[in-house]
Amino acid sequence: MSSVPRQTSLHQMNASLESDMNVSEGTVTSQLRATSRTYFYFTTTTLVLCLIFTLATIMVLVVQKKEPIPQSPDKSPLIGGNCSLDILSILKKPLGTESSAYLQVSNPIRSSRLTWKKDGILNGIGYHDGNLIIKSPGWYIIYCQLQFAVPNCPEEPIDLKLELLIDNQTKKQALVTVCESKTGTKNIYRNLSQFFLEKLNVNNTVSIKVREFQYVDVDNFPLESVLAAFKYSNSN
Numbered sequence: 347m348s349s350v351p352r353q354t355s356l357h358q359m360n361a362s363l364e365s366d367m368n369v370s371e372g373t374v375t376s377q378l379r380a381t382s383r384t385y386f387y388f389t390t391t392t393l394v395l396c397l398i399f400t401l402a403t404i405m406v407l408v409v410q411k412k413e414p415i416p417q418s419p420d421k422s423p424l425i426g427g428n429c430s431l432d433i434l435s436i437l438k439k440p441l442g443t444e445s446s447a448y449l450q451v452s453n454p455i456r457s458s459r460l461t462w463k464k465d466g467i468l469n470g471i472g473y474h475d476g477n478l479i480i481k482s483p484g485w486y487i488i489y490c491q492l493q494f495a496v497p498n499c500p501e502e503p504i505d506l507k508l509e510l511l512i513d514n515q516t517k518k519q520a521l522v523t524v525c526e527s528k529t530g531t532k533n534i535y536r537n538l539s540q541f542f543l544e545k546l547n548v549n550n551t552v553s554i555k556v557r558e559f560q561y562v563d564v565d566n567f568p569l570e571s572v573l574a575a576f577k578y579s580n581s582n
């Protein structure tokens with residue numbers, strides 16, 4: 347008589363275990379399906395975003411490729427990476443009666459007060475002994491760029507300095523220190539520039555003074571050391 351209840355209990359336990367296993371298997375399967383859907387949606391969204399980004403990049407590159415570099419009226423293209431040549435291209439445009447100048451540094455350089463080659467652009471602006479001489483009053487944009495080259499560093503640091511002077515008075519300046527390391531360094535190249543807007547009167551002078559003038563580069567980049575000025579507007 348006692349075996350019957352035992353068998354009944356075993357049957358109930360087996361049924362309960364099978365039911366739990368079925369529930370667990372169903373839960374795991376549901377979770378796996380939900381996880382798979384999540385990964386599918388995430389992967390799909392990522393791929394769509396990557397595709398949109400790629401198409402946008404291609405469109406930008408195509409548009410940039412089709413856009414031409416702006417041309418000045420005399421068909422001289424702007425270089426884009428060379429500021430002094432870009433300014434030269436601007437100054438070559440027809441300026442009417444406006445004043446403009448663009449001169450390259452003279453070679454050799456014998457003093458801290460730089461002189462300039464006279465075969466550049468001098469339109470309504472005079473030149474004498476390193477000085478631009480204003481002939482028409484107004485607001486002027488003045489630009490100077492100097493390229494320095496230090497072939498071998500001495501034992502002490504070097505201060506390279508550019509000063510822009512109006513009537514022999516310093517108005518703008520730039521300075522950079524090189525050869526600060528104690529180790530022997532060779533072939534150091536530095537570029538200093540100044541951009542200045544000033545109201546000038548007749549006979550005002552514009553000149554450039556440098557410190558360590560012997561390092562102004564006239565061999566490797568002779569076209570990069572320039573002084574430029576042009577009239578921006580009248581005095582009124």
